Amino acid sequence: MAPIRVLVVDDSVVVRRIVSEALASDPAIEVVGVAQNGSIALTKVAALKPDLITMDIEMPVMDGIEAVRALRRSGVRTPIVMFSTLTSHGASATLDALAAGASDYATKPTQVANPAEAVAVITSQLIPKVKALCGASPVAASAARPRSGGALTRAPRAIVVGSSTGGPEALSKLFGALDAPLPVPVLVVQHMPPMFTTQLAARLDRIGPSTVVEASGNERLVPGTVYIAPGDLHLEVKQLGAAVVTAVSGAPQVNFCRPAVDVLFRSAVRTFGGDLLGVVLTGMGSDGRDGARELVDAGGRMIAQDQATSVVWGMPGAVAAAGLAHEILPLESVAGAVARAAQGRLSGSGVRA
Known part of the structure; x- marks a missing residue:
């Protein structure tokens, strides 16, 4: 070669x-x-x-x-x-x-x-x-098929999103394309160092209707707000009395990452069960696949970005190849699918990658 x-x-x-x-x-x-x-x-x-x-x-x-x-x-x-x-x-x-x-x-x-x-x-x-x-994608698009059945059919209580390489622009297009703030809280892990995530949150806050903040821990989750994991800290959620709040930690890396998508997804499943919508966007590696499996096994719904619109089809490709994605969508279709799912209006079977 x-x-x-x-x-x-x-x-x-x-x-x-x-x-x-x-x-x-x-x-x-x-x-x-x-x-x-x-x-x-x-x-x-x-x-x-x-x-x-x-x-x-x-x-x-x-x-x-x-x-x-x-x-x-x-x-x-x-x-x-x-x-x-x-x-x-x-x-x-x-x-x-x-x-x-x-x-x-x-x-x-x-x-x-x-x-x-x-x-x-x-x-x-x-x-x-x-x-x-x-390089070529480690996952052949022809091997990925949308998952059928078994997914959440009502509005989720929260949305969790993971991204890496190409993620800042993918997130900009996702949140910038929304017509209104989502009716549930959204938590995002983007693989980035400190200061970069602060700037990313500020930029996303300016471009769309949602309130976007960098999580600092102990924030009560509220609908219409997006919480970005801070650089070099894991982001989790936990029940605190009647409220659900954010938690950040410097625990060891997972999948060579901190923050890690798997850490967020797993904590969301512990807190919300299957009342979740998960989204995995463009990125290197396979962070998010194991957490997506727990989310889907609990009854949640998963969306993965397709290969054609991903800068690197590592993370979403890993989710799709494992048969965990109910929808495999081009980036321009993700915002609409997320908005519909957040309101309990499902868009049907996903586009095949």
């Missing part, structure tokens, strides 16, 4: 070298070129036709966000992974880049002792993303 050809774009010669070294450590990846700014990157993309681009955000001449916009305007669909700093500004800029058409992001290593440690940090983050964005 031919190696994955990557173009590295960064104004720092040190960062270009570290990223190139990290990528070159995997024989399945080849760095075919580097560029110092977005303008040079446009020329090199046209000449080299890489399989994937890593893109710094802040660069002279043309920054990474404008480069992403220019590439997408010209019809280039090559996956783009942004490099961001773990700051509030970096988080906001990263979300702008994702909205402009970037596929995913990685965070620059900070407080590392030496270049070798920086290479190791970038390698662990970046190589799985490169392979997921450029």
Whole structure:
């Protein structure tokens, strides 16, 4: 199999070298070129036709966000992974880049002792993303069929959502497409670090009719409000007297993730039983599959995003392949299906992936 050809774009010669070294450590990846700014990157993309681009955000001449916009305007669909700093500004800029058409992001290593440690940090983050964005789905769409029967047929008491790679934009489209706040509380796990989830909650709050907050723990669940799991903390729900409240914790990672979708789904089943609607959107890996199984076994209903509209069909593909999705839907259909299910009006069998 031919190696994955990557173009590295960064104004720092040190960062270009570290990223190139990290990528070159995997024989399945080849760095075919580097560029110092977005303008040079446009020329090199046209000449080299890489399989994937890593893109710094802040660069002279043309920054990474404008480069992403220019590439997408010209019809280039090559996956783009942004490099961001773990700051509030970096988080906001990263979300702008994702909205402009970037596929995913990685965070620059900070407080590392030496270049070798920086290479190791970038390698662990970046190589799985490169392979997921450029590789075939681990699940064949033809193997996934909507589940028939046995699902919740009345309005759920809560909705739980999981997403990862491509999730910020998928969530934006989901909540932005709603005509009115949902009549039940919604809890969301998006794999993101601290500060990024704060910015994500603020952005989602602005674009749709729902009130969206980053969960901090002990908030009483109320209809029409969306609770986003905070970065690096698991989000759960628990019964507290007559109320159901949020709970956050730094418990060990699950599926190499914190927050983890499985943790949220399982706690929701413990609290609400089968009176739940679960939604799994685009993302790497299989986080959410085991929690979805518990939700469905309890009598809840599951929706999975389809392969064609997923940036990576890992998480929703795992749910679909396990036979746990009552509906397998394109992203543009998910908001309508969620709104109908929230009101107890089911949309019937799902679209086959």
